[in-house]
Amino acid sequence: MKLFTFKGGVHPSDNKVQTENEAIQIFDAPKMVNIALLQHIGAPLNPMVKPGERVLKGQKIADSQAFMSAPVHSPVSGVVKKIEFLPFPSSGKVNTVIIENDGLEEMAELETIKDWANASKEDLLAMVREKGIVGVGGACFPTHIKLNPPKDMTIDTLVVNGAECEPYLNADNRLMLEDPASIIEGIKIVMHILGIKSAKIGIENNKPDAIASMIKTIEKLEGTDGIEVCALKTQYPQGGEKQLIAAIMGREVPSAALPAKVGVVVQNTATCALVYEGIVNGMPLIEKVVTISGKAIKKPMNLKVRIGTMFRDILDYAEIERESVDKLVSGGPMMGMAQPSEDVPVVKGTSGLLALTTDETNPCKAKNCILCGKCVTVCPMGLEPLMYAKLAKFNQWEEMGTYKLMDCISCGSCSYICPANRPLTEAINIGKAKLRAMPRK
Ligand code: SF4
Ligand code: SF4
Structure with a gap:
């Protein structure tokens, strides 16, 4: 069979073997679910329910009039306990609907288009x-x-x-x-x-x-x-x-x-x-498959979990060895987000939960750039990552933009390959955030 590919890129060890033969298990719906009201690129949602209100599984509980938005639904039947700002996996806090699951799995009426x-x-x-x-x-x-x-x-x-x-x-x-x-x-x-x-x-x-x-x-x-x-x-x-x-x-x-x-x-x-x-089948996005892996996980697995399940509950189920964890990541090790806490909920974009040990994170100190050019060779977008780290050091955010910073897909290949452990992706992500926050000219 012909193999297709692109220019650039890297070959990190794929570490798929731990879970590739693990059939998807169903994780029981938890007693409480925390539904973050921002689970998409775009505007945060407005709650459509109030504390004390009963909701059904699959019922829409928040939406927005904004063009760039998608509603969220309750993954369980139960009662809304609170709506408050809580941490979520993308850092910071977001308005969150907390629902107590009554275990009845009573479904909302679901519209379909079978034909x-x-x-x-x-x-x-x-x-x-x-x-x-x-x-x-x-x-x-x-x-x-x-x-x-x-x-x-x-x-x-x-x-x-x-x-x-x-x-x-x-x-x-x-x-x-x-x-x-x-x-x-x-x-x-x-x-x-x-x-x-x-x-x-x-x-x-x-x-x-x-x-x-x-x-x-x-x-x-x-x-x-x-x-x-x-x-x-x-x-x-x-x-x-x-x-x-x-x-x-x-x-x-x-x-x-x-x-x-x-x-x-x-x-x-x-x-x-x-x-x-x-x-x-009329089913809204209320659950998803997540891979739980990393050397600090005793039982690596693939789990189908309800949106709103807390990371801590899933990690306990997979028998995390907390004393060995160097870094907890939501997503993959290259593009995922490091998590300072396990007390955040699964959101629509959660694809993996990795509890990595120092063997896997390789925490080495950054040294001076040796101008080897490897970061440029592997960049799949044809960019010059070494320039970003240099410019970020002097807060030259606008200058970073002239090096097509916004074309960067934050893949982390440059950081991965750098023999000097330069914090390239970190500089890039800060630069992107600074550029986005600047008033448009
Ligand atoms: S993170 Fe950005 S600059 Fe670095 S290799 Fe990926 S696309 Fe290129
Ligand atoms: S890979 Fe690292 S050391 Fe080599 S040029 Fe890029 S930033 Fe410098």
Whole structure:
């Protein structure tokens, strides 16, 4: 099978073996769930419920009029106890609805569009929004917006991201093995919404069983013409949108442009399955698969958990050895976020929980840059990471912008490869935040 890839990137040890054969387990809904009212890129939500009110499983509990938003739903039936500002995995505090689970699992009435093939694009997009679906590959971009690209851009291909290139993570891999039909049915709905006839599913070749599972499912199901699997070289960050498009389509997305500019929409495999679940079965995004791994975890596993479950409960279940933890990460080790506390809830974008020891984090002191150029060679966006660290040291944020800082996808490849342990990604992320906060000229 031909292997597709992109220019640049690194090859960190993938550490998939700990959980790749662990079937997805269902984690019981906890007694309390904390539903953060910001789980997508965009505006925070306004609560639609009050303390003391009973809610049903799948009931919408917060929404916003803002264009860039997606509602959230209760993952349990129970009673709203409080609404208050609490820590969440993206740092800082956010308004949070705390619900006490009554264990009855009483469902709200769920709307569906079973005959989606005869439904309009507008109705399907409205339903995708109503189900609170966002890109669960990590970015949490509202899916109904991504599936409605600007009218002047003609889309011809859906690229489906099954790369899961972050080390340790196997949530998408297990989904491709255990429920490939939901992913393919979701792809068919997304193709219908976009009005296109071609979808290419990119999967790294360190997941041969997932590749075989998806190919078999495409052959077995009806209406899958135009859907194909593309095996990708195992190379980080193969799952970056622009890298996937370059690898599979041979198209280069221009600086600061969207994939739609080159006729492509990218969706994650798990997001496609959510579209199917939402449209055909009416189920909003209230649970997701998370990989729990790292050397400080005695029982690495893949767990399906309700949104709002606390990290601490999941880590206890996986038998965390707290005395060995050097760093707790939400997501993968390359792009994930270090967590100062376990007392934060799972949100729609939580793909992994890693309890890493010093063996895995390699905490070495930063030395002076030796101008080896390795960070430039591996940068998949063709940037000059060494300049960012230099400029950040002198607070030259605007100057960083002139080096196309905002094209950086924060993949961490430059930091990973740097022999001097320069804090490149850290400087980059601070620089990006400073640039975003500056008044537009
Ligand atoms: S500069 Fe940005 S895109 Fe380039 S390697 Fe570093 S983190 Fe990745
Ligand atoms: S990899 Fe590190 S040491 Fe080499 S040029 Fe880049 S910043 Fe300097």
